[in-house]
Amino acid sequence: MKQQKPNLQKLTAQALSDSKLSELDLSKTTLGTTQLSTTQLSTTATAEKAQANKTVTCLDRLKGRPMILQLEGLSKKFGPDLTILKDINLGIHRREFLTVIGPSGCGKSTLARTLAGLETITNGKALINGEPITGPGPDRGMVFQKYTLFPWLTVKQNIMFGLTSQGRDKSQAEGEAREWIEIIGLTKFSEHYPSQLSGGMQQRVAIARSLATRPKVLLMDEPFGALDAQTRLRMQQHLIEIWQNIDVTVVFITHDLDEAIYLADRILVLKPNPGEIQSLVDVPLPRPRLPEHLKSNAFHTLKQELAVLIHSHDQSEDVDEPLHMFRMTNVDDDAE
Amino acid sequence: MQPSNGNSKLLLAASFLLPLLIWSSVSYLPFLWHPNVQITKPGDVSYFRSEMQVERATFDSEVQKAIASGAAVPQGFRVNPVYLPAPDQVFVALYTSFTTEPKRRSEQWLHESLWHSITIIFWGFTLSSLVGIPLGILCGAYSVMSRLFEPFIEFFRYFPAPAFGALAVAILGIHDAPKVAIIFIGTFFQQVLIVANTTRMIDPALIEAARTLGASRPVVLFRVVVPGVMPALYRDSRILLGWAWTYLIVAELIGTSSGITWFITQQARYKNFDNVFAAIMMIGMIGLATDIILSRFSRRLFRWQEGGAH
Numbered sequence: 001m002k003q004q005k006p007n008l009q010k011l012t013a014q015a016l017s018d019s020k021l022s023e024l025d026l027s028k029t030t031l032g033t034t035q036l037s038t039t040q041l042s043t044t045a046t047a048e049k050a051q052a053n054k055t056v057t058c059l060d061r062l063k064g065r066p067m068i069l070q071l072e073g074l075s076k077k078f079g080p081d082l083t084i085l086k087d088i089n090l091g092i093h094r095r096e097f098l099t100v101i102g103p104s105g106c107g108k109s110t111l112a113r114t115l116a117g118l119e120t121i122t123n124g125k126a127l128i129n130g131e132p133i134t135g136p137g138p139d140r141g142m143v144f145q146k147y148t149l150f151p152w153l154t155v156k157q158n159i160m161f162g163l164t165s166q167g168r169d170k171s172q173a174e175g176e177a178r179e180w181i182e183i184i185g186l187t188k189f190s191e192h193y194p195s196q197l198s199g200g201m202q203q204r205v206a207i208a209r210s211l212a213t214r215p216k217v218l219l220m221d222e223p224f225g226a227l228d229a230q231t232r233l234r235m236q237q238h239l240i241e242i243w244q245n246i247d248v249t250v251v252f253i254t255h256d257l258d259e260a261i262y263l264a265d266r267i268l269v270l271k272p273n274p275g276e277i278q279s280l281v282d283v284p285l286p287r288p289r290l291p292e293h294l295k296s297n298a299f300h301t302l303k304q305e306l307a308v309l310i311h312s313h314d315q316s317e318d319v320d321e322p323l324h325m326f327r328m329t330n331v332d333d334d335a336e
Numbered sequence: 337m338q339p340s341n342g343n344s345k346l347l348l349a350a351s352f353l354l355p356l357l358i359w360s361s362v363s364y365l366p367f368l369w370h371p372n373v374q375i376t377k378p379g380d381v382s383y384f385r386s387e388m389q390v391e392r393a394t395f396d397s398e399v400q401k402a403i404a405s406g407a408a409v410p411q412g413f414r415v416n417p418v419y420l421p422a423p424d425q426v427f428v429a430l431y432t433s434f435t436t437e438p439k440r441r442s443e444q445w446l447h448e449s450l451w452h453s454i455t456i457i458f459w460g461f462t463l464s465s466l467v468g469i470p471l472g473i474l475c476g477a478y479s480v481m482s483r484l485f486e487p488f489i490e491f492f493r494y495f496p497a498p499a500f501g502a503l504a505v506a507i508l509g510i511h512d513a514p515k516v517a518i519i520f521i522g523t524f525f526q527q528v529l530i531v532a533n534t535t536r537m538i539d540p541a542l543i544e545a546a547r548t549l550g551a552s553r554p555v556v557l558f559r560v561v562v563p564g565v566m567p568a569l570y571r572d573s574r575i576l577l578g579w580a581w582t583y584l585i586v587a588e589l590i591g592t593s594s595g596i597t598w599f600i601t602q603q604a605r606y607k608n609f610d611n612v613f614a615a616i617m618m619i620g621m622i623g624l625a626t627d628i629i630l631s632r633f634s635r636r637l638f639r640w641q642e643g644g645a646h
């Protein structure tokens with residue numbers, strides 16, 4: 001923990017100094033959302049207060065960084081009547097880890113796809129590094145929930161795909177791919193085809209494939225949604241570790257509150273029909289995140305808070321309806 | 337439900353043995369069908385000749401008449417019509433038809449006829465694929481291409497290929513060129529539409545993934561769409577190749593008759609129906625063998641597919 005922090009700071013400082021980002025006019029960006037204050041959340045636990053203060057400075061530092069993604073009045077409609085996203089105003093900082101949650105139908109996947117350039121923007125603007133997003137590009141990587149590795153390519157060839165398709169020299173791409181394979185711990189599998197890998201391995205390759213082109217932003221649309229709980233937890237740790245060591249901003253869509261809190265610096269909560277920003281919540285947990293944090297008071301308070309926010313708009317009405325179950329057994333003793 | 341490995345082999349054998357069993361019973365059990373009688377002794381019936389075949393009813397009534405009038409009774413045994421040879425005759429013919437010398441000097445041996453047919457198929461199918469597969473992929477990948485080409489092709493494919501026979505001969509002469517053209521016409525239009533449809537079935541998520549990796553449209557086409565649909569295209573081509581054999585029979589009848597079709601018509605004219613059956617079976621065997629070889633090859637080619645792994 002103490003070893004990593006200076007490293008991270010150094011990386012960040014370096015990254016910031018050699019970029020022209022700092023010249024951006026930050027006053028333009030608006031955060032038109034209700035922000036929960038971190039202190040408010042953590043007052044209940046005095047023991048965590050010191051830690052929380054440290055986190056606050058961490059978050060302050062985050063917010064001091066330039067914006068990498070700016071959404072200004074972003075709206076997305078399918079057809080004339082169906083509004084999926086409405087008037088989204090949001091600024092995402094460089095090297096931030098933002099998770100997006102919300103009930104189904106809130107347009108969180110559409111948000112990621114719009115940022116990726118896979119969906120057109122109906123109204124408003126989405127800027128990356130100050131440039132409007134007009135289509136997909138290598139500056140924004142994307143990892144999908146569905147396994148999207150190219151099944152006819154080996155692990156290594158998959159990771160090389162983005163590099164070579166941009167005309168990068170093949171042997172250089174191969175060298176970089178090999179480094180990535182080492183990072184994700186699949187050295188033994190570099191010549192395997194995706195059909196020979198488990199779901200978790202496939203998603204690790206997908207992450208490496210996206211990051212190999214050195215995107216500024218990594219968009220992740222419920223990437224661990226299809227994995228079992230154990231694998232999911234391991235993947236979350238992998239992801240954090242990777243993110244901490246490279247200059248990338250992550251926008252991570254999920255429906256799992258634990259995951260959203262565990263990973264994020266800030267959590268964007270959307271409400272459905274149409275998808276609008278409900279709130280933008282700071283996560284008062286220190287980094288590096290440890291599994292113990294999942295049991296802390298701050299974690300639980302925040303989780304409850306988020307659950308209330310989401311359920312107030314949850315439209316799946318059938319959840320509370322009683323089952324029309326009748327007795328189908330002749331065995332006398334009740335199971336309960 | 338999937339049968340177990342042993343069972344599926346058994347079923348494979350049975351699927352060939354059952355028809356053979358039916359054919360054998362009809363051929364070798366004299367009480368099954370055998371609608372004719374082959375005469376061994378004509379007796380006093382004026383028009384009966386030895387080795388002549390007559391219908392059973394005719395034979396029976398002549399026998400009745402002979403008994404009633406006290407004349408010599410004709411004798412014979414029940415046989416199947418000459419156009420249904422027994423399995424053993426056909427199996428022998430599978431070999432002997434190769435060794436039978438052509439009746440005229442200008443005529444071809446069977447193996448030459450077969451080879452001729454195979455080259456016609458090969459050229460017709462190859463030429464069609466060289467144009468049809470790329471065009472089909474383009475139609476499947478780009479809606480502009482699809483809207484430009486597919487309506488006309490959809491219309492054209494309803495023209496029966498054999499209808500172009502006379503035209504093809506008039507334009508291309510009487511030898512092999514019009515035959516190749518018929519196979520081309522019969523294959524090409526179906527091929528474009530089938531390939532386009534197959535191409536459309538590629539997982540759009542793969543294309544999206546490629547685009548987020550910064551792949552341009554040509555890169556997506558050549559490095560995602562083409563390799564992605566290749567196994568399905570390979571399967572389509574195997575089916576289309578089977579259809580090409582159907583057009584072969586018509587193609588070989590136009591202009592100067594040639595190839596295996598010439599052999600079949602010639603042998604039917606001589607009433608060598610065992611040779612006719614043998615030739616038809618050869619077409620089937622060549623088709624099946626090609627398909628098996630291609631399927632083996634596909635497992636090698638597309639090793640990355642599920643199940644083909646390890």
